[in-house]
Amino acid sequence: MRIETDIKLDFSDVLIRPKRTTMSSRSNVDLIRQYEFPYSPIKWSGIPIMTSNMDSVSTLEMYKEVSRERMITVFHKYIDIELIKDCDTDYYALSTGISDNDFNRLSAKINKIRVYGKHVKFICVDVANGYMDKVVPFCKRIREMFPDVVLIAGNVVTREMVEELIINGKVDIVKVGIGSGSVCTTRLQTGVGMPQLSAIIECADAAHGCRGHIISDGGIVYPGDISKAFGSGADFVMMGSIFAGHAECAGELIEEDGKEYKLFYGMSSDTAMNKYHGGVAKHRSSEGKTVKVQYKGPVKDTIQDFLGGVRSTCTYVGAKRLKDLPKCCTFIRVNNIVNKIYG
Secondary structure (H helix, E strand, O other): OOOOOOOOOOHHHEEEOOOOOOOOOHHHOEOOEEEOOOOOOOOEEEOOEEEOOOOOOOOHHHHHHHHHOOOEEEOOOOOOHHHHOOOOHHHEEEEEOOOHHHHHHHHHHHHHHHHOOOOOOEEEEEOOOOOOOOHHHHHHHHHHHOOOOEEEEEEEOOHHHHHHHHHOOOOOEEEEOOOOOOOEOHHHHHOOOOOHHHHHHHHHHHHHHOOOEEEEEOOOOOHHHHHHHHHOOOOEEEEOOOOOOEOOOOOOOEEEOOEEEEEEEOOOEHHHHHHHHOOOOOOOOOOEOEEEEEOOEOHHHHHHHHHHHHHHHHHHHOOOEHHHHHHHOOEEEOOOOOOOOOO
């Protein structure tokens, strides 16, 4: 047993220090980024924000809205290919687990997409515990079978596993975050995790040294948290709760006391496991919760709100491009980030 005593930070522990700037308008900020990858020959251009691969969030309707802004929808691993056969493969990813059945299902989906004259460009190997021995060999197997795809894998929160996934798993993008999601209970159930800001800083440094990239997955509460994630080195930011509760999300509206809600739940929750596996297996526990999110209406308004927030951050620190945000950011530790007198 050992104890690390250096302080690890979350988004709520810091603010970004403003700097003198010659920029006069948010409209001058360029949020589009261009990416090349260490293994895939694909080049991608867009706003590097992703919807989380939850079935209550990453729907076809959500894809239609976020792709207008050139952002990526990460579909959950049970998605019906018939629903997405006409989607632009630049702006979605297919997800998979790490079993042989998962591999066979993924292969069948990719082959089906090819029948429609398209080629899947993004594959996300998605497991709650990216440290399992099976993850790296599974990623190598996908790289060998589909050498051209942009391969995403996670979740992890430490340097050594980022390097292992990129160097030995032939992964292009590592998904970073354990227990930081709003409907994730991993930290409560297992005691495992890492504050998200420190996880990004450590993992981004490791990934960039291997010519790879990272996704910050989870922990976004406010639009400013998106800027903090990018400013600390994340190449992409994945969000679930920010997208939850909208018209484009799955599920019927629930009315209670004159207010409308939609269900939002993690894919490790008992709700998801009952839906796809017939219940929670005896060898595990639920590591997600199900919540009612107050109905927010069309997602386009929320998208404009958080993109406006990121643009505004850039003007405060003099970053003309999203790409420049990390080198323009200075974080200051605080004990409070907002005046809560009115809640």
